[in-house]
Amino acid sequence: MNLAVAAQIISFLAALVLLSAFGMLVQRRMYGLIHLFAWQGLFLSISTAVVGFVAGKHHLYISSVLTLSLKVVLLPYILHVLIQRLKIQKEVETVVNVPMTMLIGIALVIFSYHLTAPVREISTLVTRSVLAIALATVMIGLLMMITRRHAVTQIIGFLAMENGLFFAATSATYGMPLVVELGVALDVLIAAFIFGIFFFHIHTTFDSLDVEQMARLKEGD
Numbered sequence: 001m002n003l004a005v006a007a008q009i010i011s012f013l014a015a016l017v018l019l020s021a022f023g024m025l026v027q028r029r030m031y032g033l034i035h036l037f038a039w040q041g042l043f044l045s046i047s048t049a050v051v052g053f054v055a056g057k058h059h060l061y062i063s064s065v066l067t068l069s070l071k072v073v074l075l076p077y078i079l080h081v082l083i084q085r086l087k088i089q090k091e092v093e094t095v096v097n098v099p100m101t102m103l104i105g106i107a108l109v110i111f112s113y114h115l116t117a118p119v120r121e122i123s124t125l126v127t128r129s130v131l132a133i134a135l136a137t138v139m140i141g142l143l144m145m146i147t148r149r150h151a152v153t154q155i156i157g158f159l160a161m162e163n164g165l166f167f168a169a170t171s172a173t174y175g176m177p178l179v180v181e182l183g184v185a186l187d188v189l190i191a192a193f194i195f196g197i198f199f200f201h202i203h204t205t206f207d208s209l210d211v212e213q214m215a216r217l218k219e220g221d
Contacts, residue, residue, distance in 0.1 A: 006050060006054040007129065010051060010054075010129075010130055011130060013043050013044075013046055013047040014047065014130035014133040014167075014171075015133070016043040017044060017047070017133065017137060017163070017167060018109070018133045018136060018137060018140075020036050020037075020040035020043065021040065021105075021136070021137045021140040021141065022102070024036045024037060024040070024144060024156065024157075024160060025101055025102065025105050025140055025143065025144055026098050026101065028098075030150075030153070031080075031083070033153060034079045034156070035076075037071070037079075037156055037159060038072050038076040040071075040160065041067060041071025041072040041075075042068070042072050044071065044163055044166065044167055045064045045065075045068040045071070046064070047130075047170070048063050048064040048067060049064035060170070067166070071159075071163065075159065079152070079156070082152065083152065096147045101143070105140050105143060108139040108143065109133075109140075112135040112136035113132040115132075115135065116131045116132040117132075119131060119172075125171070128171070130167070130171045131168065131171045131172055133167070134164055134165075134167040134168035134170075134171050134172075135164070136164075137160065137163060137167060138161050138168065140160070140164075141157050141158065141159075141161030141162075141163070141164055142157070144157030145157035145161070
């Protein structure tokens, strides 16, 4: 594969990753959030495989399959089951309105491009152009955690941040060592199970997963 063509494919997939991050930022339906998270995982998986092919890093193929199975299949399934068990049907509530959240997200993208400009100028990697998008994805995931009032959506924001960090590692250094990637994947999976258990206990105790309502109950005590 020609390096120029590979760079264009990776840049296109990076744009889709960023677009899915913005989609999650403005999405009001819980199931829509999970579907967008799965799509983001798919784009990330394909991008990792392309980088592995171009760079000749065979361990990235394993990372791609791992991302596909974990971020596209297993975690969305766990989140689906969690929402069904907790009977969460209402729209996602936000602390900041959607237009303002979008403006903040755009500002974070601009800031990411400005911050990574020196690195992109000296880097010779085929993935150097997507480093800013990876950083922006991390920041948008953090913004999602801050602006959402529901505990489940905050966890999806945390997982989106992890997607951005993985994308940044792939863009900056052609991926972390395989042992580290396997350890991170296992940590994320265990965290998802622990979050699920906590959510069941919180929902049973407070009859809500709205962070603001739980804070008011705590103040009332």
